[in-house]
Structure formats: C-alpha cells, structure tokens
Amino acid sequence: MALLDIKNLTLEIEGSNGWMKALDKVSMRVEEGEIRALVGESGSGKSLIVRSIVGAIPENFRITADRMTWKGKDLLTMSDMERRLIMRSDITVIFQNPLLSLDPCATLGEQLMESIPGDLVKAQWFWQRAKSRRQMAIKLLHKVGIKDHRKYLKAYPHQIADDIGQKFLIACALVSSPKLLIADDPTRGMEITTKIQVLKLLSRLNETRGLTILFVSHDLLAISSMASRMTVLYCGQTVEDGKMHQLRKRPLHPYTKALLDSAPSFRKDLPPKSPLAALDGTIPTLQHLPIGCRLGPRCPRAQKECVKTPELRHVQDHFYSCHFPLIRDKQ
Ligand SMILES: Nc1ncnc2c1ncn2[C@@H]1O[C@H](COP(=O)(O)OP(=O)(O)OP(=O)(O)O)[C@@H](O)[C@H]1O
Ligand code: SF4
Ligand SMILES: [Mg+2]
Numbered sequence: 001m002a003l004l005d006i007k008n009l010t011l012e013i014e015g016s017n018g019w020m021k022a023l024d025k026v027s028m029r030v031e032e033g034e035i036r037a038l039v040g041e042s043g044s045g046k047s048l049i050v051r052s053i054v055g056a057i058p059e060n061f062r063i064t065a066d067r068m069t070w071k072g073k074d075l076l077t078m079s080d081m082e083r084r085l086i087m088r089s090d091i092t093v094i095f096q097n098p099l100l101s102l103d104p105c106a107t108l109g110e111q112l113m114e115s116i117p118g119d120l121v122k123a124q125w126f127w128q129r130a131k132s133r134r135q136m137a138i139k140l141l142h143k144v145g146i147k148d149h150r151k152y153l154k155a156y157p158h159q160i161a162d163d164i165g166q167k168f169l170i171a172c173a174l175v176s177s178p179k180l181l182i183a184d185d186p187t188r189g190m191e192i193t194t195k196i197q198v199l200k201l202l203s204r205l206n207e208t209r210g211l212t213i214l215f216v217s218h219d220l221l222a223i224s225s226m227a228s229r230m231t232v233l234y235c236g237q238t239v240e241d242g243k244m245h246q247l248r249k250r251p252l253h254p255y256t257k258a259l260l261d262s263a264p265s266f267r268k269d270l271p272p273k274s275p276l277a278a279l280d281g282t283i284p285t286l287q288h289l290p291i292g293c294r295l296g297p298r299c300p301r302a303q304k305e306c307v308k309t310p311e312l313r314h315v316q317d318h319f320y321s322c323h324f325p326l327i328r329d330k331q
Contacts, residue, residue: 003180003212004030004053007067011048011236013286014060020286022048023236024294027312027319030180035206035213037223037244039259040233043283046216047096048236050184054093055083088117092178096185099165102157108168109153112137115172140171145201163194167201174205181205182214187222199226220263224248232256235283235294237309242318252320252327254301255279293322 011023023045030036040046052063055075068075070086095101103111113133121132134153141149144167152164160168166186173181183202187195203226205211217223223230230247232240232255240253251257258279281298290296292307299306305323312321320327 001072002029002069003032003071004028004214005067005069006049006053007065009049009052009063009065009068011045011052012062014062015287017287019062021236021289022286023052024309025312026233026236026238028231028238028241030212030214031229032179032212033206033210034229035203035215035227037227037230038214038216038233039220039223039230040218041283042218043235043285044218044233045236046218046233047184049233050093050095050182050214050216053182054087054091089176090179091182092173092176092180093182094169094173094184094186096188099157099162099169102165102169104157106156107153108155108157108160109134109137112140112153112168112172112175115175117176120176140174141168143174143205144168144171145197146171161194162190163197166190166194166198170198170201170205174211178211180212180214182216184216185218186215187217187219195222202226220259224263232259235289237294238312238319238321239295240318240320241312246318250326252315252318252325253322254299254326255295257326 006026006028008025008027009023010021010025012019013022026045026049028036028038028049038046038049051057052068053075057063063076065076070090075083116133116136121129121136137153138149141152146152146164146167152160152168157165187198190198199222202213202215206213215223215227224244227244229242230244231238232247232253234255240247240251240256247256248260251260279298284290284294284297292309293299293302296302296306301324303324310321310323312319314320315327
C-alpha cells in the first residue's frame with residue numbers, strides 16, 4: 001500500500017469572478033522508502049498540493065478528491081484531531097522560504113529544543129528534562145551533518161550560513177522521526193555547492209534511515225540526481241508520472257520533453273552556451289486558463305481534440321495525459 005495516495009485532487013480558489021480550478025484532477029502516489037519528485041514551472045500548483053496534503057486550507061479554497069489517503073486512511077474525512085496527530089508524528093514539511101520562518105531573537109539551540117514535544121523527552125524527573133532535550137538536539141544536529149554543535153546551538157539565525165540554516169531546518173523536521181518528509185523547494189535560490197550539500201544530505205537520510213521524501217522543485221537538474229520517480233505538473237494538471245529514468249529516456253508528454261530539453265546536462269550533445277529549447281509563451285494565470293489541455297496554446301503538437309481535457313492513460317507504470325503523446329512517433 002502506498003504511504004500517500006492521491007487520485008483526482010481538485011482545488012478551487014474563490015476569486016472576484018467566482019471559483020477558479022487551481023488544481024484539476026491531480027494524481028500522485030508516494031511509496032514507502034522512495035524519493036518522489038514533484039516538478040513543474042513556477043505557478044504550476046506544487047505548493048497547493050503540499051497545502052492540500054497537510055490540510056492548510058483557508059476558507060476561500062475548496063477541495064475534492066476521489067481519493068486522498070495516508071496509509072489507507074482518508075485524509076479528507078478524518079477528524080481534525082486525527083489529522084493533526086498524523087501531521088505531528090508521521091509527516092513533516094519544510095515549507096518554501098524556510099529560513100524566514102526562524103525566530104531571529106532566539107538561538108538555534110533554543111528553537112530546536114523547544115520544538116521537541118514533551119512526550120518524546122526521555123527523563124524521569126523534571127530537572128533532568130533540560131539535559132535530555134539538549135542531548136536530543138545534539139543528536140539531531142549530528143544526524144544532519146552539523147558537527148560543531150557547541151558553536152551552532154549558541155548561534156542566532158543571522159550568524160549562520162545558508163547551508164547550515166537549511167540543515168538546521170531539516171534537523172527540526174526530523175524531531176519526531178517522521179515517515180514522510182515533504183520538502184517544498186528547499187534549494188531554491190541557493191548557490192550550487194550549498195544545493196549539492198542539501199541534496200546529498202536528503203539522499204543520505206533516505207538511504208540510511210529509510211526516510212520517504214517528497215521533493216518539490218521547479219529545478220529538474222536538482223531533482224534528477226536523487227529521485228527514483230517523478231510527477232510532472234503543468235498549470236494544476238498532472239501531465240506525466242513514472243520512473244525517473246523512463247521519463248528522462250523516453251518522455252511521452254510534450255511538456256516533459258520541453259522541460260528535459262531545457263535542462264542542459266540532459267543533452268550531452270549540446271555545445272557550451274547553446275540556446276535552450278523551450279516552449280513559447282508562459283504559464284497562464286488562474287484567471288485565464290485555457291479550455292481542455294492547459295498546455296494547448298503553448299504546445300507544438302496541439303490539435304482540435306486538445307480542447308477536451310485528456311484523461312490520464314498509462315503504458316505499464318508510466319502515466320501521461322495527452323491526446324497526442326510522443327509514443328505515437330516513430331522511435
Ligand atoms: N492563496 C491564494 N489565492 C489565490 N491564488 C493562489 C493562492 N495560492 C496560490 N495561488 C495561485 O495558484 C497557482 C499555483 O500556485 P503555487 O504556489 O502552488 O505554485 P508553485 O508551483 O508552488 O510555484 P513556485 O514554484 O513559484 O513555488 C498560482 O497561479 C498562484 O498564483
Ligand atoms: S493534449 Fe494536445 S495540447 Fe495537450 S500536450 Fe497533448 S498534444 Fe499538446
Ligand atoms: Mg511553491
């Protein structure tokens with residue numbers, strides 16, 4: 001059974017002109033022990049999926065789904081209490097722009113120790129609890145590769161480098177030994193060496209501790225080195241889903257192909273500084289969504305039929321949503 005199983009998730013947002021479908025029948029499964037990538041251009045709805053999973057839904061959002069389960073339990077119908085319990089013990093999220101979420105007036109040590117729930121502190125007497133919390137905090141820092149714990153437990157957020165900040169947030173996310181870590185674009189805006197360090201750390205946690213990871217990013221290059229499966233999203237619709245090596249080798253959807261063609265290191269034949277192949281135009285806003293397949297106005301293969309929304313079809317475990325997939329071309 002998949003840890004997380006989402007089928008036909010639709011999220012509507014109420015605007016001045018009525019309800020807009022920001023997510024349109026999105027499907028995705030996350031299996032235990034895997035690193036799953038969720039990729040798409042900025043504005044494609046990645047963070048909205050994360051918000052739907054964790055239940056951070058304001059009043060002007062409306063959610064429906066054929067299925068949205070955590071270990072077989074329906075997330076949409078369970079009580080708030082049950083959902084909070086899952087979010088506390090099983091699923092942790094590192095939200096976008098996480099460094100901004102740190103309190104500038106408290107040391108890293110204070111913040112990490114405070115985030116450890118009381119019932120996880122193993123101490124018989126109250127005077128032993130502070131010591132026990134500190135030991136747990138030190139262990140967590142070591143787990144994410146921050147070795148000099150004395151220095152960093154005393155440091156304030158403005159005194160640390162980006163890579164330490166990111167590792168520190170991963171340490172906070174590991175406090176309750178979650179089964180699933182959702183990282184929403186954790187490497188955005190980072191310089192390349194910091195990015196590589198964070199990616200390595202997440203891969204190591206997956207390999208050594210069996211941590212399942214949903215890695216959300218607009219950066220295909222960052223993701224391709226570590227994820228085993230990938231879901232590609234365009235403008236709130238799932239366009240393709242399958243094993244990473246299959247999608248890289250033989251994408252079936254024109255959008256996935258355009259994404260891959262835009263990522264230079266996937267195309268070994270390109271000389272340096274070659275212009276990148278990409279689609280014309282930009283992703284539409286929610287107020288101006290095309291009818292049917294939302295890639296239509298930008299798609300080089302679009303035909304009349306594309307004004308109807310394509311169903312999600314599959315060849316074995318490779319899913320795609322396109323009336324004219326690249327599979328029909330001569331190989
Ligand atoms: N609270 C909101 N109210 C209205 N529209 C919203 C809201 N949150 C998101 N949107 C819209 O929903 C769409 C998807 O947004 P989302 O933040 O999920 O994109 P994303 O894929 O995470 O992009 P990025 O890579 O930039 O983080 C965008 O068009 C965005 O403007
Ligand atoms: S359904 Fe049509 S418009 Fe959409 S990706 Fe396929 S060919 Fe292009
Ligand atoms: Mg986002």
